[in-house]
Amino acid sequence: MDIVVAIKHIPSIADDLPVKGNNVDFDSVDFVLNEFDEQSIEQAVLVKEAVDGTVTVIGVDLIGELDNILHLALAKGADKAIKITADDPAASSHQQAKWLSDAIKSLSPDIVFAGVQASNDLDGQIGPMIAAYLDMPYIGGVSSVEISDHTATINKEFSGGFGAKYAVSLPMVVGVQAASKPPRYAPISKVRQIAQTATIEKIAPSGDASAGLAFKKMAAPVATGHAEMLTGSSKEVAAKIVELLKSKGLA
């Protein structure tokens, strides 16, 4: 079973996002692994453990810092890591999906995992696009995957606890919402050891796809309303909240 995980390295939203021209100033932000990709890597490793196979993690190296992410994926149970050396921090989802698809095609995977979405998916998510470029079926919002007889049995979540079970003849692309178990922890010592010994395969980007979007503006939202901020020490703030709740009969 050849399992591929396509990941996305994205600007961290933990800090402020500075703007340059009509887009984020990518030189001034930290890049992190898309949080849904942590779930996607875990789900891929769970499938590998259940059916025996190899997990290849592949991502576009946008800023030359993808190695750390790939080492972490290897420490969590991936077998092979590939980076597409693009050096283009503004690359759209369409462009990344195209580069990834061209690279993934040569791996002839049985199943491809991707995070269901990323916070910078302005032009859509890479999962369904990879499925379109590789002519494979796609299901997103997935919370469990089991494989037997070259068929994947998938649980997809709607909202409010409703969902549906599907059976899909492989190969396919899965957009992971949450792995069927919480992502495992990789000890830093193991990541360090892998960083010293692992080989990351490098591939040049191949294939063009444009998002077809003209940027007019990128800015923090103009708030229509703002919370009344409670200030002071934590004890003072706590007292203000308790007083507020009491005044409204809520405490």
Add this chain to the structure above:
Amino acid sequence: MSNNVFVITEHMNGKFSDVSFEMVGKAKELASALGGQAVAVVVGSGVAANVFASDSTIHVDDAALEQFNPEAYGKVIEALVKEKSPRLVMFGWTATGMDIAAWLSARLGKPCVAYGRDLCIENNTLVVNSQVYGGKMIAEVAPEGDMAIVAVLAGSFPAEAGQGSTAATTVASPIALDGLKTKFVEAIKPAGGDVDITSQPKLVSIGRGIGSKDNVELAEELAQKLGAVVSSSRPVVDAGWLPRTRQVGKSGLRVKPKLYLMLGISGAPEHLEGMKSAELIIAINTDKKAPIFNVAHYGATNDLFEVAEAMLELL
């Protein structure tokens, strides 16, 4: 090419979701500005589809479309869009719309905008506002070319403007639906046995800022003192710290309590969808630029653990 605006509606168990009506209402406004028609598209089987205020409604009816099947629905919508060439195709940025919008974009080579929050026509050009980076930024973009696909966040427009009684035209599937690789097996219903957070008057809701499973206990204690129940944003559930029955937001439950006390939740659009109608929203989050402060009634940027512990002493 036409100037028509297609809305890909969503329904489950015979009921259309609010976002379907919200989109139809917006589509009417856009179609009018473009000189085209607002067309509601209903993919399914035997759906009572005369419910929209659209200029026309197309019901693609086939037994194979009775349940949502991303592959079948995608193929039908692709064939229909190729045949009718609308100027704009609107999807919900929802569990179903998210499976098809970007796929269709890549299939057709037409631009797609996700996380759509508003659309307008400026000088005959479509301009879309998209709420990206967890709600921290608004991107304003103009899709190039003669057709655009936009997936909009639920709750972006009023639903009333889309409600009506336009008679639907039922058509057969424009594409053969045999040989599908994806088969619907069964519906999954919500797991019972836990408290129903949608009926609770008070919720203490925790987010990523709670840090670890061990810290959930502090929120539980505070909730108990307040006569509340603990709910959470998605990352807390994905990490296995709370069961999925406690999740508020797009992929979780919609709540409307009297009190929604938020500890360490930044307020991504997906979470806001589930709680913005709460009567009193108090948010504690150390990031002063967290989007939640644009929605909460009261906010504080103190350490949530210090505030929670101090509240416990006072209650």
